[in-house]
Amino acid sequence: xxxxxxxxxxxxxxxxxxxxxxxxxxxxxxxxxxxxxxxxxxxxxxxxxxxxxxxxxxxxxxxxxxxxxxxxxxxxxxxxxxxxxxxxxxxxxxxxxxxxxxxxxxxxxxxxxxxxxxxxxxxxxxxxxxxxxxxxxxxxxxxxxxxxxxxxxxxxxxxxxxxxxxxxxxxxxxxxxxxxxxxxxxxxxxxxxxxxxxxxxxxxxxxxxxxxxxxxxxxxxxxxxxxxxxxx
Amino acid sequence: xxxxxxxxxxxxxxxxxxxxxxxxxxxxxxxxxxxxxxxxxxxxxxxxxxxxxxxxxxxxxxxxxxxxxxxxxxxxxxxxxxxxxxxxxxxxxxxxxxxxxxxxxxxxxxxxxxxxxxxxxxxxxxxxxxxxxxxxxxxxxxxxxxxxxxxxxxxxxxxxxxxxxxxxxxxxxxxxxxxxxxxxxxxxxxxxxxxxxxxxxxxxxxxxxxxxxxxxxxxxxxxxxxxxxxxx
Numbered sequence: 116x117x118x119x120x121x122x123x124x125x126x127x128x129x130x131x132x133x134x135x136x137x138x139x140x141x142x143x144x145x146x147x148x149x150x151x152x153x154x155x156x157x158x159x160x161x162x163x164x165x166x167x168x169x170x171x172x173x174x175x176x177x178x179x180x181x182x183x184x185x186x187x188x189x190x191x192x193x194x195x196x197x198x199x200x201x202x203x204x205x206x207x208x209x210x211x212x213x214x215x216x217x218x219x220x221x222x223x224x225x226x227x228x229x230x231x232x233x234x235x236x237x238x239x240x241x242x243x244x245x246x247x248x249x250x251x252x253x254x255x256x257x258x259x260x261x262x263x264x265x266x267x268x269x270x271x272x273x274x275x276x277x278x279x280x281x282x283x284x285x286x287x288x289x290x291x292x293x294x295x296x297x298x299x300x301x302x303x304x305x306x307x308x309x310x311x312x313x314x315x316x317x318x319x320x321x322x323x324x325x326x327x328x329x330x331x332x333x334x335x336x337x338x339x340x341x342x343x344x345x346x347x
Numbered sequence: 348x349x350x351x352x353x354x355x356x357x358x359x360x361x362x363x364x365x366x367x368x369x370x371x372x373x374x375x376x377x378x379x380x381x382x383x384x385x386x387x388x389x390x391x392x393x394x395x396x397x398x399x400x401x402x403x404x405x406x407x408x409x410x411x412x413x414x415x416x417x418x419x420x421x422x423x424x425x426x427x428x429x430x431x432x433x434x435x436x437x438x439x440x441x442x443x444x445x446x447x448x449x450x451x452x453x454x455x456x457x458x459x460x461x462x463x464x465x466x467x468x469x470x471x472x473x474x475x476x477x478x479x480x481x482x483x484x485x486x487x488x489x490x491x492x493x494x495x496x497x498x499x500x501x502x503x504x505x506x507x508x509x510x511x512x513x514x515x516x517x518x519x520x521x522x523x524x525x526x527x528x529x530x531x532x533x534x535x536x537x538x539x540x541x542x543x544x545x546x547x548x549x550x551x552x553x554x555x556x557x558x559x560x561x562x563x564x565x566x567x568x569x570x571x572x573x574x575x576x577x578x579x
Contacts, residue, residue, distance in 0.1 A: 146384070148387075148505050148529065148530065148531060149386050149387050149451065149503060149505075149529060149536075150384065150385070150386055150387070150453075151384070151385060151387065152378070152382065152383070152384050152385075153382070153383060153384075153385055154381050154382055155380075155381050155382070155383065183415075219381065221382075222467045223467075223472060223473060231505050231506055232503070232504065232505045232506075232529075235454045235455075235479070240455060240477045240478070240479065241455060241477060243475055245472045245473060246472070247467070247472065271381060271464070272464065273380050273381075273463050273464045274463055274464075297380065297381060297464075298380065299380060304381075
């Protein structure tokens with residue numbers, strides 16, 4: 116970490132001059148002024164990735180929903196609430212050399228959202244009407260102009276992790292998928308550790324269970340290698 | 348604060364020997380393993396009230412949903428996620444001399460909650476079926492056995508605050524309602540200050556805008572006065 120900080124300070128990191136967008140945390144989709152739908156995400160993995168990329172010298176645009184933990188230092192923070200706001204912030208942040216989409220973005224928003232608190236006085240149950248949110252990962256992956264050379268998505272699955280994540284990579288058109296099993300019994304969601312599989316055109320590479328910080332460090336190094344001129 | 352801590356240490360607070368249940372924070376109602384419905388509540392006001400009551404010597408049972416801030420010291424903490432869990436924890440904590448129900452409990456739970464992550468692959472929108480949660484405040488207020496001598500509810504409103512809160516007090520059968528306006532423009536939700544109206548059988552008493560800590564201190568003193576033998 117000290118070496119990384121020194122490298123960053125002296126501008127010698129392998130990602131120096133590279134602009135990378137990282138999304139992180141959940142989004143909150145309002146139902147009314149006091150209620151919302153959210154995805155479980157502490158923001159821990161996305162925050163660690165942003166920090167690791169910054170440590171390697173990257174210029175990080177960190178687009179974060181309402182996470183449990185504060186953003187890392189050394190990145191440019193854009194705070195958002197809803198998926199629509201996150202979509203807008205990502206589009207505004209383009210162009211970039213890479214996009215790492217670690218946020219747990221809500222797939223749906225409530226189109227029947229109320230501007231005043233829904234009362235339950237009349238004993239009726241609420242009816243929520245949903246609409247699909249923009250798919251940030253797919254949209255960025257399929258851009259004809261301004262597509263980042265490396266687009267990394269995440270797949271939080273609870274069953275058939277590798278099959279679902281491999282299919283997701285093809286469907287979205289991204290380069291890599293970082294897949295993990297977020298079943299409650301794994302303790303990964305909200306925990307300090309992660310066990311991921313990196314899915315690329317070369318197949319599925321299972322990483323051992325390690326701290327989220329270490330997952331972030333390794334992923335940042337792989338991104339640096341992928342963006343290095345000799346690799347390109 | 349030092350005086351209060353000393354009083355507590357020497358067991359001289361006016362609430363010495365009084366057992367008080369305080370609920371706080373939001374509840375999270377699962378949609379599937381990664382999605383949930385929540386109420387906006389930082390837990391700041393409930394946490395401050397629990398701390399203020401403990402400072403006056405009370406034996407506080409602090410039943411808290413997933414709040415943004417840690418529980419205070421000097422209280423017995425019971426952590427819960429859903430409204431059903433909070434209901435159970437409150438019932439388990441009875442009997443008590445007072446109940447202060449500051450939590451933003453979800454009115455509804457998702458009965459169609461899925462044990463695996465709902466996929467959006469097929470382009471269909473989710474259908475959520477709701478059921479009404481137990482009304483903890485009304486149920487405790489209307490107990491024939493074990494009703495705490497003082498039951499305090501909260502009303503977070505966005506319009507006609509006093510009218511809604513006065514009606515809520517009668518409907519629930521509680522003794523007091525602490526009402527506030529949580530419209531986004533007030534900055535109260537998630538903020539450090541609160542502007543409350545205390546509704547009792549005597550009418551509505553509007554308190555000036557002050558810190559949540561000060562609201563808690565004043566409310567704790569009122570509770571101590573109400574539970575004092577000479578007052579009874």
